Amino acid sequence: MQELLHSISQCTICKDHLPLGPRSVVIAHKNSKIIIIGQAPGTKVHASGIPWDDASGKQLRNWLDVSKEQFYNPENFAIMPMGFCYPGKGKSGDLPPRPECAPQWHQQLLKQMPHVELILLIGMYAQRYYLKSSAKKTLTETVDNFQAYLPMYLPLPHPSPRNRFWLTKNPWFQTEVLPILKTKVHSLIK
Numbered sequence: 001m002q003e004l005l006h007s008i009s010q011c012t013i014c015k016d017h018l019p020l021g022p023r024s025v026v027i028a029h030k031n032s033k034i035i036i037i038g039q040a041p042g043t044k045v046h047a048s049g050i051p052w053d054d055a056s057g058k059q060l061r062n063w064l065d066v067s068k069e070q071f072y073n074p075e076n077f078a079i080m081p082m083g084f085c086y087p088g089k090g091k092s093g094d095l096p097p098r099p100e101c102a103p104q105w106h107q108q109l110l111k112q113m114p115h116v117e118l119i120l121l122i123g124m125y126a127q128r129y130y131l132k133s134s135a136k137k138t139l140t141e142t143v144d145n146f147q148a149y150l151p152m153y154l155p156l157p158h159p160s161p162r163n164r165f166w167l168t169k170n171p172w173f174q175t176e177v178l179p180i181l182k183t184k185v186h187s188l189i190k
Contacts, residue, residue: 001112014098024084029074033188038122040083040097051079059159065182076189082125121155
């Protein structure tokens, strides 16, 4: 695993498309129980090199009901975004994750984590990549049908503060999805 993580840290496959240059942000361990697959690091995470080191990460830890120590213990959580490097700024937020990362690295990482029992798919990019044709037309429909993807996958919206409107519009997420998410997470982590 360490050799693979080192190779990922040296990756330059899409360097010509990265405005801040390559800086892979990924955490994994051979004993990881849960994988978090989000989009790509933002500028704050690019600067710190620590995944989910921002307001979205704080919200995600609240959803999971875990401490920072539990969250950053790689035997609990592997953090493997769809794009490992900051993709740049778009018209309405960050650009989509670079398409090279997941095909290049995800399967190699997954093969080295045989104890994974839950994969959290955060956002449409992860959901479409992993759920393929079983993903619904919209993120809302996919998350609302989360039971269909268990026990291995659990689709979630992005925990960004910019998603406050979505959370307000979909109160069932707090009452139906989060309790199951917390229960599953607590049954798997140390």
